[in-house]
Amino acid sequence: MLFEVWAPEAGRVELRADGTAYAMERAPSSGSSGSGDSGPGSSSGPGCAASGGWWRVAAPAGHGTRYGFSLDGGPVLPDPRSRRQPDGPDGLSAVVDHARFTWRHPWHGRPLPGAVLYELHVGTFTPEGTLDAAVRHLPHLAELGVTHVELMPLCPFPGTHGWGYEGVSLWAVHEPYGGPEALKRFVDAAHGHGLGVVLDVVHNHLGPSGNHLPAFGPYFTQTHHTPWGAAVNLDAPGSDEVRAYLLGSALAWLRDYRLDGLRLDAVHALRDTRATHYLAELSSSVDALAAREGRPLFLIAESDLNDPATTIPREAGGLGVHAQWNDDFHHALRTALTAESQGYYADFARDPLPALAKTLTGGFFHDGTYSSFRGRSHGRPLDPRTTPAHRLLAYAQTHDQIGNRAVGDRLAQHLSPGLLACAAALVLTSPFTPMLFMGEEWGARTPWQFFTDHTDPELAEAVRTGRRREFAAHGWPESAIPDPQDPETRNRSCLDWQEPERPPHTRLLSWNRELTALRRSQPELANPDLSGVRVAYDTRERWLVVRRGAVRTVVNLSDGEVKVPLGRGARAEVLAAWAPCAPPGADGRLRLAPESAAVVRIAE
Known part of the structure; x- marks a missing residue:
């Protein structure tokens, strides 16, 4: 050999x-x-x-x-x-x-347009924390109606438990999760249920422990700096081979494990001044592999730049990544639901419903507007002609937006089931590609906290101390911050699979299933043209209507009943409703119970 x-x-x-x-x-x-x-x-x-x-x-x-x-x-x-x-x-x-490995299930892929993603952390999806244990719950995901499972990073990292964003050995699978063979078994089983599999990969940095790349060559450069230190070498001397290393790793996941796509962590930290940006080279390589494999493959970027060029096709002058996370939608939705206003929520919290309406019709909230969090203008407008809405991901919760909170609290720990139902309706009937975070479909109340298992005592203490200092600066007592190194922090973060069998979780699960089924059955909900989306709202009564063709998603975020105008004389069929909801009367107003949502079709 x-x-x-x-x-x-x-x-x-x-x-x-x-x-x-x-x-x-x-x-x-x-x-x-x-x-x-x-x-x-x-x-x-x-x-x-x-x-x-x-x-x-x-x-x-x-x-x-x-x-x-x-x-x-x-x-x-x-x-x-x-x-x-x-x-x-x-x-x-x-x-x-x-x-x-013998693959049992033929697979021709599932494309990104029309997808519903489900973000999953292998180590806390089940108490066992393995890929084989996760396979048991694939029927649940298929019945839920999602199309793709997005696995958080799988590359090896120190210890047994962690988020995976400090991984090393970018071509290998974390052994406590089951190693390479377990990943193949998981992907094969998912494909057998009609589910695609997406993997979160981290190309912008490697973990501080177990990273032996610097001994071999100039994999990192002091030319640029990132929050993690020296940047991955994408443009300095020796960068040809470093780019080839990353590209080879990405293609190996898609080819050798039959994955359907990759989520790229924090691409804004990929410092690259070369004429052909690394992301453009990667997207070109993935498109070529898709052509050779005869199945759709895609890339999803996490980016905080609000730059349409990320997902504009290469032939139109963009980087050609197939989609990107849209935190602006999340921030607008969260402030509308919770009235939080700290940090980067501040600009959205000033007028949450108008902010939410802007993201639903224009994609980005910050599209050249002033960002008080950054102290400068931020972003650029999207053009619906070059950016169909499926290229943006919409979500009410993600691993970041839960786990990076002081105690890892989910929305379900603060909101009523009715408001959770409103959030689900806005996400799953949005013009964007929806994504759920594991357990969100039943309103899981288990926290999802930051946890590590560093074997280096000094690194473990540095992480523990840094976490406490970070939140102490925001007024949290140090004693309230979970110890990342305590095994119980991880254990608390595991899903409770008995919750879906108890109220109100059972009803929330049924509601999410109903919404994903509607997304498949109503053609308007699969239309990615942002220019056709219309939003009406009332900031005093706290209702909002999203119009997509003949379909209306109506939410009442207030604690009182509202009558929402859908148009005088409008005849409507109620397709789904969280609370009992009659069609609008002669005045064209839909009577909506407190903290509830409905999806209706207006007769032509």
Whole structure:
């Protein structure tokens, strides 16, 4: 088997495989898709640059062979392109033969337009915290009506439990979750239920513990700085190979694990001054792989730039990413539901219903307007002709918007079931691609808190202290902030799968199922044209109507009954209602109970 590694600054490199040492020879470029792959059948292509600095040797090996590389007589380090880390980020790598797995379910993919996503953290989705345990609940997700499961990051990280955003070994699967074979079993089972699978990947930084990339080459640069320190090297000397490393990892997830898409974490932290931005190169490579595979593949960016160029097609001058998260919709919805006004909520909280109306019709709230949180103007307007609404994701809750709160509290811990029903109606009938966070469909009241399992005592204490100081600055007593390193913090964050069987959770689950079914059955709700969306509202009575063709989503956020005008003489069919709701009378007004929602169709 051929082993390769990029180490341009090393004078001598040695492979250690199953306890035997093999001297490696310099090679002008990579000749395969990386060490530890499937062996025969591996090919070069996107992810393999030719800038030199490669080392190569053939050695007897097969599936499961443990190996690593020693640079200039130093310690044996894991392969940067390791497909498996059986003993964690600091241990030896293991060869993975992807051809050994037998896929049971043929799969032709599910495209992004028309999708409903479900964000899931493997480590807290079940008490066991494994991919195999998560498979048990795939029928629940299929019945819920979502189309894709979005898995939070799976790359190896120190310890057993964590969010996954401090992962390393960008080609491997966290062993406590079940490793590579478990991910394949999960994806295959999901496809068997008609569900696509999206993976959250982190290209903007790596974790501080177990990150051995700097020993191999210039994977990071001091040219730019990010909140995590030195930036990933996308434009400095040596960046050809670093970009190839990231591209190769992305394509490997989609190809070797039959994933349907990738969510890209915090792309605004990808510092790149080259003529072709890394995101454009990545989107081009993914589109080419989709053509070769004969199934749709897509990228979803997390970006706080409010820049339409992120999702404008490359041929129209954009970066070509297929969708992006839209926090503006979340912020407007949250302030309308809760009246929160701190931090980045301030601008939205001044007039929550107008802010929500603006995001529902224009995508971004900050589209060149002044952002008091940033102290400057922010964003740029969307053009519906180049940005169909499905390219923006809409959500009432995400891992960030729950877990980055002091105590990880969900909306269900503050709002009535009726207001939760209003939130679900606005998300699931919006013109955007909806996304739910795990447990949201039944109004889960378990918190989702920030937790870690760092094995380095100094790092563990630094994280614990930093978390407490951060929220103490906002008035929280340190004693109220959960200890990230306490195993109970993770345990509290696990879903309670008995909740959906109890009121009011059972009713909320049925309501979410009803809304996803409506999204499939009503053509207007699948129309991604933002220019056709109209919103009416009353700030005093706190009702809002979203008009999409003949369909109206009507919400009453007040604690009193309201009569919402739908048009004099309008004849309407109530398609779904949280509380008993009669069609409008002769005056064209829909009588809506306090804190409730309805979806109606106006007769032509």
